[in-house]
Amino acid sequence: MTEAPQSAGPNGGAPARYTPGTPCWVSLMAHQVAATEAFYGELFGWEFRPGPKQLGPYVRALLDGHEVAGIGQLPPDRRLPVAWTPYLASDDVDLTAETVRLCGGTLGVGPLDAAEAGRLAIGSDPSGAVFGLWQAGAHQGTGISGVPGTPVWNELVTYEAATVAKFYETLFGYEERRSTADGLDELTLCLDGRPVAGVRGLGPSLPRDRGPHWTTYFEVADTDAALSRVVALGGHVLDPAHDTDRGRTATVADPEGARFALLQRRR
Structure with a gap:
């Protein structure tokens, strides 16, 4: 990732x-x-x-x-x-x-x-x-990565993964890596064999109040500690901390409601 x-x-x-x-x-x-x-x-x-x-x-x-x-x-x-x-x-x-x-x-x-x-x-x-x-131009983009406080991953949550993935593949020539897990509509967009973004299809389970959307994951040293900090600062926990293949992750919202995810990567 x-x-x-x-x-x-x-x-x-x-x-x-x-x-x-x-x-x-x-x-x-x-x-x-x-x-x-x-x-x-x-x-x-x-x-x-x-x-x-x-x-x-x-x-x-x-x-x-x-x-x-x-x-x-x-x-x-x-x-x-x-x-x-x-x-x-x-x-x-x-x-x-x-x-x-x-x-x-x-x-x-x-x-x-x-x-x-x-x-x-x-x-x-x-x-x-x-x-x-x-x-x-003068600004290349994010200037540091791989440390807490930096964007580490982006995932598109949509209705059906394969159809919308074709749109992005046409734009940038991504290669598609499908998930091998049964029952999961997930794939990874790759460039030169390296993963750059994820696409996850939820079908009718996609929340109507959100619709299809991109989610940015920010790296943290400790997901559980970061969750406590989010709440103390006036934010909200939307999806509690849990372990995944990527690491320990959680979805939160800031005080104005902007959603993002926290990720403590596996080392």
Whole structure:
């Protein structure tokens, strides 16, 4: 369950350049940015600095001086969900965005420039799950990985895995690795044989209030201790800690309701 960089970088295993199709960044749109900073700062040890002004009120979260995620301000006049959005690396956002449209997806934002940082677009796949596209300029994406407080995995939860996986495979040429477990509609999207994201089909069990969506997993040193911290900071436990093949994981929500997962990887 690792990313597929084109070349490894010095920052805790983060790549110097992300291979197209690799999750390279995560961003959260929130109502109260200052309160959201306080929550994640206490939970993950993040510090913050301003991001591109073209994105409105926006800050980048840093861990040990390396950028790991972004937090932006939701427009007060728009009823949009508070949610974490993964960004997939692209060498040409305009071309990838056009392919999204041609393959039945939709574009909600962009493509547009984020100053010298890069170029982005935000869209949704044919099932309605929202994701971003990022063409790097000065900002490559997440600058550190493999340590607590960093994104470690992204998983698409949808109705049926194989159908929507074809959409993403058309965009980025992913290889598909099916789960061998009986009764599970799960697969892994791979680049050059390396897993970069998961797809899980829940059929009619998919919660109607959520619909298809991407979930970002953040690495923690101790899932149970992190859960206690989430609650103490005003967050909520949605799926208690349990052991999986990946490690010990749990699903939580921050005080505004943005969902994410915690993962203590097996060593």
